[in-house]
Each structure stands twice: as C-alpha cells, then as structure tokens.
Amino acid sequence: MKMANVSGGSTARDTSALPRTTTRRFCKATGIAAMVVAAMLSTAVPANADPQPGNAFPKANARTGLPDGWNPGPESYGVGEHKNVEIPMADGVVLRADVRYPTDASGAPAPGPFPIVMTQTAYGKDSAGFLRLLSYDGVGPALQNALPSVIDVAKQITDAAGYGDYFVKRGYISVIVDIRGTGSSGGQWSILQPQEREDSKRVVQWAAGLPDSTGEIGLWGLSYLGMSELLTAGVMEPGSPIKALFPLMPGNNMFQDLLDHDGFLNIAFLSSILAVPVTALPQIDPILGLYQQPDKMLSVFVDHLISHFRDDGTWPSIINALMDGDKLYNSPYWESRAIDNVVDKIAANDIPTYLISGQYDLLQDGTPRTFAGLQNAYAGRSHNGPMPADAPSSGRYQMLTGPWFHIQPGSQRNTNDVDMHAIELAWFDRWLKNDHNGIDETGTPLHAIDVNGNVLESATYPMRETPAQRLYLAAGGQLSTGKPADATGSDRVDFTPVNAGTICNASFSRNFSGVFQLLTSLIGVDDPCARFPANPSVPPLLVNPTYTTDAFTEPTVLGGPLGATLYAVSDKPASAFNVTVQDIAPDGTVTALTDGQLAGNYRALDEDRTWRAPDGSVQGPFHPGSRESLLPVVPGAVTEYNIKVRPAFHVFAPGHRLQITIGTGDFPTHILNPKDYPALLGSSYDIERNADAASFLTVPLAGVSQIRR
Template identity: 35%
Template sequence: MIKKLIFCLLVFSLIFSGYSFFDKERIQASFYPGGKWQPQSASYEIAVEHNVPITMSDGVTLLADVYRPANPETGEPADEEFPVILAQTPYKKTTSHLSTDLAGATGHFPYLVKRGYINVTVDVRGTGSSEGSWEFFGERERKDGAELVNWSAHNLSGSNGKVGLAGASYLGINQFYTAALVGKNSPLKAIFPVIAANDLYKDTVTQGGIPNVEFSLPWLGLRGALDLLPPDDLAEDPLGAIETQLQRAGKLGNYYTPLVTNLLTGGEKSYAGTFWESRSPNNYLKRIAENKIPAFMVGGWFDIFQRGTPLNYSGLQNAYAGRPVNAPMSESQPVTGRYQLVMGPWFHTTALLNERLKELRLQWFDRWLKGKQTGIDKTKTPLHAFELRSKRWVNTTHYPFKQSDVKTYYFRDGRTWTAPSLNDGYLSTEKPKFFFGKDYIDWRMVSSPFTLQTEQSSMGSSSFIGELLGWPTMDRNDWTSQVGGLTFTTEPFEEAKVLAGPISASLYAKTTTEDAQFVVTVEDIGPNGKSYPLTTGALIGSQRALNKELSWYDEDGKLVVPNHPYTADSKEKVIPGEVGRYDVEVFPSFAQIAPGHRIRITVTTADTPHLLPTTTQRKDLIGGYYQILRNTEYPSSVNLPLASPDDFEDSSVIWGPSGS
C-alpha cells in the first residue's frame, strides 16, 4: 500500500512538473474545428489572489485562489469584466499553479487567463484550506458547486456574469453535478469535463461487481495523504489551520478506513446502492440537457473511465433529443454539436498530456461564454474517435456506433496453435454442432500482473513515466495472461475490420462452488503471434442477474451491453453443478483489425492486482473448478461489433497525440 501511494504521488508530481510530449508538427499540420477560427495570442499577464473566502449557505467557508487577467505593463488586474472559469479540486489548490495547463488536472488554466478569462480554483469542502467535511462527492459538496457558480457570476469582482466549468478526473466529474443543480437560465454557460465517469460503481469502484482495488485504494491513500499536508492559510491563521489539520487527521480513521473496510468486506458499499447512485453523473445528465448547458467531453480507450465517457455522450445526446438517457442512441435520431466527445488512445495520466486541449477549451469557451462564432459547435459529427492500431482519427455521430454490425462468434474446439493457453480453441461464426464440448478452468486467487488491466487501473503510470524518460513504447504482448486461461481465436481476417463499440460475452458454465469469477479480454493477434490487448470485462457470478429493460440489444435481439443491477437484492448464489449463463460486459473499444490479423477472446478467473473479490465473495470462490460449455445446447459466445474502415469519415482535425 505504501509503495502504491508513493508511486501515485510520483506520477502526480510529474504531471504537475510541466512536461509535454505532444508532437508539435502534428499540431501545426491540423486545423481547428469549423475551419475558420484561430486562437488569439496572449493579451494579458496573470494577477493572483490567494485564499479568497466564499461562504456557503450552511455557513461553511471555502477558500479559492483567483487568477485574473493583468495589465502586461503594471501587473495589476485589468480594469475590465471577464467570464469566469471555475474548477473545484480535492487535491489542494496550491498545487494548481504547478499544473502543465494541459487537461487541467489541478484546475489552473493560465492559457485561458492570458486570453481574457478569470480562473477560480476552489478547494472543495473538507480539503485543502476549506472548512467542512469531505465525503467523496457528498450531497453538500454537490450543492456547493451551484452556489460557487452564483458567487462567481454575481459576487466576484471583475466577473461579467458568465461562468464555465473545466477540469479533469475528479474536477471533471463534479462538473456534471454542478451543471445539473444550477437550474435553468443560470450563469453557467458551458462545461469541459475531461476523463470523467458516468457510473462510479460500474466504471471505477468495481468491475463486474468485483472491487477495483488497484485504483481505489491508492487513490484514497493519496486523498488521505493530502489531508495530512498543512492548510494553505497556515501563515495567515495558524490556530485555525491547526484545528483544521486535527480534524482532517481524525477523518482518516472515521471516514476513509470505514469506507474501505465496508467495500472490501462485502458491506453495503460493495453493492450498487444509494451511496453510489447519488454520486453517479449518469443520474444528472437529463437535467444538464434541460438546463441547456453544452458539454465538450474528453476520454480515452485505456482510461479508467473507458466505459463511462461514451455513455455520458450518448446520455446527453439522448436527453437533448427527448429520449431515455440510458438507452442506446437510435440510428435515426438527430445529433447536436452542443454535446461532443473526443475519445483518444490514452490512459488516465497520458490523457493529461494532450496539449491540444488548451486550444479546444479556448475555442469552446469563446463560443459559449464570449459569443464568438468559432465554428466548434457547427458539426454534424460530434463524436471524434481515435482508431487504435491504425492511428487515424475519425468523425462520427452515434454511440453505440451505428456503422457496426454485431456478429456472434462461438467458442469452438480444435487448436489454432497461436496461444499458450489450456485449450487454444477457435472462435467461429458457426454454432457448435455437437451436444458435447467443454473446457475446464479453475478459480485462482492471483494471475499474471503483466496485463493491460494492470496498466490501465494504475492510470497508465508506467506509460507516463516511460514517455517522460524517453523509453520506447511499452510492448503490450499479453501472452502471460493466456497461460492458465482459456483462449478462443478467429481465423485471420481477409479484409480489414473495425472493432467498434461495446462487447458482450455470454458464458455457459458449471461450477463446483457457490460463486464464480470470470474475466474476459479481447485481443488483436498479429501474423507474428503477438497479442495486443484491446479491452476487458469481468463478472462475479452471484451478480449474473440481468436487467433486460436496461440492457442494450441490436435490432436482431443480440445482446450488446448487459445491464446487471449489482445490488444486494440482485445477488443470487451460484448452484454448484447446474448450468448458469453469465453475460459479461466487456468495455468498448475502437480498433482496426488489419488483414491477416485475428481476434482472440481470453477467459481467466482472476485479474491481479486490478480486482480483489470481497471477503464474502472469496469464501464462495475458493476451490472453484469451472466447466465452460460450448455445445449446441449451451453455446458460449461473444458478440463483436464489426464495421468496415471505409464506413467511418476521416477527421481532418488532429484531436490529440496518437500514442499513450
């Protein structure tokens, strides 16, 4: 745990240090969305006012740092009124001035300030120098956002009354609450959330109902470590700062520890109940559209919020069109440039290196806060996706991708001689023809850590540091996960295909225990046999119950995205010896499968160090031995969304760096 915490602190310090790895030539070769806007040169310097007090309606005082456009000659704040960019951070606003000013991880945007925006960075309650108690996106913190918008519009000197929200990760997630809670006709005119979740429980806290300890525990450790640092106002108010420090130290024992313990021991926090529902942006999207607040979103195919960011896009597009937020977008529904998504080839940390976001953010806010016709909203294709393995950007419209045709591939016997697995089976569009056919695999407490999941859940930390040190791109050959697992591999594709969208794997299995754990990985296999992992899904067997009303199906009735409630009430023990169906949600991908390449499905029963079953789950998993059935009666399969590369429009805009 200590090593993990030190590693996370190192990564954050590198982010704040100002390194940039973006390919400058590619920036110069591209043009801006709309084709007629250019970013203006810096016209101002920056004047900062630290620890500005803002009193909330419950009497709690939050402290903010305010960065104002300044006269280049005098250094004094310019005698003009400007729109305000607000960021709400739990990571101490004093770190904000160390930010690279790329994705806005810390909430400081000097690029915007120098071009005529006031930047307000606030310590959320219970963090940094702000009063109150931090409760991880708690109800009172969510309300604070709306009050901060009104303060920025009406009480901040130099404000012209128009406000935008910006920031990444935590600072991206809280934008959704604020944009929903400000109500209609508010001063909030636009948001720009980067790498933000849709459903905290399904995106990050667990995968398939199994706790994601590799991300969650180090992140909570980082939050706790920041609470032990002295408040920013120590010199101004020593006694108050000491009192705050003592309160924060006590919080480690009475909030952090119980939360983690509850999650890992199978308490109420280990289920998708009210605690997580109230904190999930998904439940705020309809109100954002009703409030008519535009959103420009950024995500990554290897981000920890890989699942959720596209759902924020489809949810907002649906809400704007008057459709159910949680439904798949209809192929015939219109789309709007008011809600856009850039989905790149990035991990959580490497997404923060996207220098392109400075200009995109300026173009977005110039449109909505300054009324300039920048052209960024005038698009018929508001979804901008990077195609993995081909390194091209495409523009499209709908999620799930309407270009994709869902093909069912069945688990088959035989040997492909391409994988070091227990079975080395085939993946075929032909159903099994016999009444027998099965493969065996046992439950394992640990698995190979040298996987995409390990890198992804550590926020891409080693990739980030590798770029910093100039190391070559990490070899993602995923063969170690296949040893001890089951693999099913297609024949080589004759023509290029794009694996585009969410994936569903349906496993028919017998177990010897009262629970089961399945991990499904999708890989691109080159002619040389190297296995490039694209995406993964997982499921704890006792949460196999399917909500058919909220699951996504294609027009032929094929399951596209299984929806599991993951509640305490939906939990159902596995009956040993009986055949059960386990529909695994595999997170979306967007990757070209070149001619001569294959697609492989790898099934394992552990994902170390990413996933750790709760103590109550483990007692029903120990000693498990599974049969994965692949016969005419129980045809285990995977539904793959496949399209032709020609079905997607190439983008003339380079939306960010092409590697992670």
C-alpha cells in the same frame, strides 16, 4: 467482411449438452442536418486530418478536434491573482478559492468584462499551485531544455488540477475552488457527497458576481473535478450562470466505473489514490495554503483529519467493504453520487458539454455512456439506452476519446499529441464569448482516435458504422460468425485468483490510474506493460482458453462496447470470469485492447440500464450490484453470464486477428469478496459452445468496405 474460423489454441473437452419514456421535444435545424448526415452511414473525415496515401483513415495531429480555420490566437494578457478568497457556506463552513485574472502591460487588472472558467478540486489548489511553480513558472522554463519530459509531465498535472494560465492569458477569469474538506477549505470530505452540490450552488452564484466578469461560467476539470462539474450542472436551475462544460475522464457511475467491476473489487484503483490524494494531500495542503495564517491552518488541518475517521470516510468505507459491509454493494449511498442520474437535467437545461475519454482510462466505459445519455436526453429519449443507429445527434454534446491514460488526456502513444487546450478554448469561446467558430457544427459529435492514430468519427454511440454482430466460441479455439451445430462441446477453465499474478499488464496499468504511464513519461517512453493482456496462458501451470478470428483481409473497425455472453457450468456454488480482448499481429505480437469481469452471483441484469443490440443480444450489460440482486450459482446447471467488456475503438490492420481470452481472476488488479473465496477455490467451469448453449461475443465490428459507401 469475411471472418472464417481459425484456431486460437484453447484446451477443449467435450461434455454432454445440458438444458438451460417519456419523450420531450426535439426538432432543431442542427438535428435535421444530422439526420441527413446519418443517412449517409459513412465515417466522416475531418478536413484538418486528411487520410494519408495508403491509409484508410485520417491520422490524428495537433489540429484534430479543432474547427477548420480557427486558431487559439496569441497570449494577450498577463496574470494577476487573489489568493484564498473566502466563500462562506450556509452552515458557516468556509471554502477558499484562488481567482486569477487578466492584467494589462502594467500589471493592473485589464478592463473587462471577461467570462469565467471554474474548477472545483478535491486535490488541493495549493499543491497544484506548487507544481505550477515547478513547470510553467519558477524553475520550469529554465529546465525545459534539460529535462523536457519531466517538465511536460509537471505541466500536465498542473493543467489537470485546473491551474494552467492558458485561458487567463486569452481573456478569461480563472477560479479554482477547494471543495469542502480539501485543500485550504474547511469542513469534512467524503467522496462526491451530496453536500458538495449544495455548496456548489452557492459557489456558482458567488463566482458569477465577481468584478469585471460577464457572470457566465464554464466548468472544467479532470477525473473527480470533471465528476464534480457534471454533478454541479445537474442541480442547477434553468438559466443558471453555467453555460458550458468540459469534463475530462468523468465516467458515469462511480460505483460501477471505479470501485466494483461487477463483483471484482478494484484494488489497483484504491491503491493509486489512498496514499497521496486521499490521505496525504488533505493534510499537506492546509500547510501550503495557509501557513501565513496559523490559526486558520490548524482549524482546517483538524477538519481534514476528522474526515478520515467519519463513517463515510475513505478508510472506514474500505474496511466496511472488505468485511462485506454495505459499502461493498450498490445502494442509494452510491446512486446519490452517480452522474447517470443528472444527465437528464443537464440536457433539459441545454448546457453544452464536451467530454474527453480515454481508451487506457479506468473510466473508459462510463464516459461514453454519459455521452450517449446526454444525446438521448436532449433528443427526448430515455438516457439509459444506447443511441439508436438512425438517431440524429447534436453538436452541443460531443466526446473525444483517444489512447490516453487517466492523468494525461491528449498525450498520445505512438502518434502526435492532440492540443487539448485549444479544443477547450474553442469550446468555451463558442459558448461563453459567442464566437461561432464551428466547433459545434458537426454531424459526427463522437470522435475517436485509436492507438495507431487513426481517426474515426460517428453520429452515434455505439458507432452506427460498426453494427453489432455475434462471434461464437467454437471448437479448436475458433471465433466464428456461424453458430455451433454440434450437440456437445465445451472448454474447461479452472479458477485461480492470481492469473499469473503480475502488475505488468494492461488491466493493472489502466486501473492504477495511469501512474505507470505517468512515471515512464518522465523519461520520455510509454508504459511497456500497457500492451500485455491480463490473463496469459502459462502451460501447464495456467491454461486460459482463447478464441481467435481468421485474419482480417481489409482494415476492420472495432467501434464501441462489447458483451460476452457465456453459458457455463460450475462445479461449485460460485464462479468468476475475466475476459480480455486483444489484437494479434501476423508475427504473433499481442496488443491488449480491453477487458471485463463478472462474479457469478452478480449476473442479474438491470434491464432499464442494460444495452442490447438490435438482435436482442446483450452488448452493454448493467448489473445492479446491490446486495438484494445477488443470485446463487447452482452447481451443475448451465447458467447464462453476461460480462461487460469495456469499449474499444481500434482499427485492425489486414492480416491481424481479434482474440479473446477467458480467465477467472485478475489479482492484484482486482479481488473478489473475501467471503466467497472458500467456494471459489478449487472450482472449475465448463464454457459451453454447442447448439443448445452457444457462448458468443457481441462485438461492433465492420470492414472498411462496409463503412465507406
């Protein structure tokens, strides 16, 4: 693949150069088959998504992700319900669940037994049930033709909360449980508290004993619900009733993925959840669910109210963080809530897991890390690293990612929707009904769909088909495969906390939990802000250096995580960097792909969890984020900064170019530690690009001619 140097329009200033596990068994027939596939080093083409004439890759459609020849079948049952079934916990707190079960034509319970699909929700089963009445039931069908976009969005939210009846009508018992301190359940809540796992053990045993059930359980859910199911599976003993998982947008490390982007506090995310999910719903749901039992309603309402004022409650935690308290830093408190710490147990218990990720999701880095961790752990490798390029893979652990926002997985921009219900049904049919339908029979368990509907598949993450290479920052705004030979050379960037100060950009759209996309979907259009990078240049007010490749001469795949290694000199005892990656079309149209942030004092690396490319360059940095790990920024010294740029799966069309922009702030999406602003304000950084300090991008990139052998 030819990649020459092309000007990208940076502002340059030359300066003088400155100095600067254990392994367990893994030998199964599927693994051997996967090794054969791996040796081919080719991007797989699914049989149900054939390449179209003139296209290098197959295009996604409603059957993408489904096994050949398999169909979900008709709705064979009606739906009955037991409301607010009480489940006492060991300490006397009562959780409540809705149990929806198949019925026959007369409305009586259908003869079983049936397997169970279960969702544990923090957002209230009764508010989701209310939405069901506005979408699937009640006025929904009547308004489907008049307001199709509105009803479709209501259905998506209902499904995300676990309340669609798709599975019940096809022979499953559905259980939706309000976790402690939420919905109609008693007790106090704090985010992913360890007590939830103790509760879940009891809930799982209760659900397995439901009448007319097989006692086998599949867990599923979106976002917090997906996090909860993975953490639940991670505390179960071998042989538990949990036989399969289907988490959507669950991430890997809540602190790193959601709250603190390496020193940049994610204000957009907090803004998206504080008013409704965290504050309003816990007080509304007891009224919706228990209004016929006023004494219980009042007790639960008070329990939830108390949650807001606990030390580990959301509002006290935010105030603590803004005042430089312990909640601002990674610690055992946050690590006890990290999915990363339970993937070994899930793999050891052989619980098949199908992950859904999104490239417009704020958890776009964490979910693929969980996929790699499960594959590594199942193969007996350390779960912390990337999958080796020659690694075998198992169809028991899969991931599908696409151009989806957080709340609407499977709903695609610019192409056909993916039938997420059907994929989930096929997965549960395989593991809960022993239907050998082929969904697990794949040598390429990583499935990626880009914004234009191109389907990419691989056996590994990062994708073995797109090996990492270095692209160096060069003079004139060039992004080059050749290392700079000049003794001097740098570009100046001045700190500004605002960086154009707009909420209409890809970074805000993503981190605002996809709310913009949700709202624009109501009128049948996509979020117009999602295309724009967060750090534009507005000369002469704001100049952020950009670096651009030559135009690609063939379809070129970007497949996975990126790392930006910057050698920079600060003139103050602080620094901050925001790196964006975008696709530049021949007509100048810009499409934002991904971004990453780093506050200079957060630059220490946790080597056990940092991903390195074969040449040793940092492709997936992991910064500890603890108070003890912070490093001082020394003014005037060349300092190495490794910035985690979240992954992207994208096909550059011929004539398009890859560009990065280096900025310093990302307000109002992120803010930095308030106590650091006095040192940051007025600071400037020289980004070095010379022989002694050559800044570069580690990027998984390959042309189609290199991939298809």
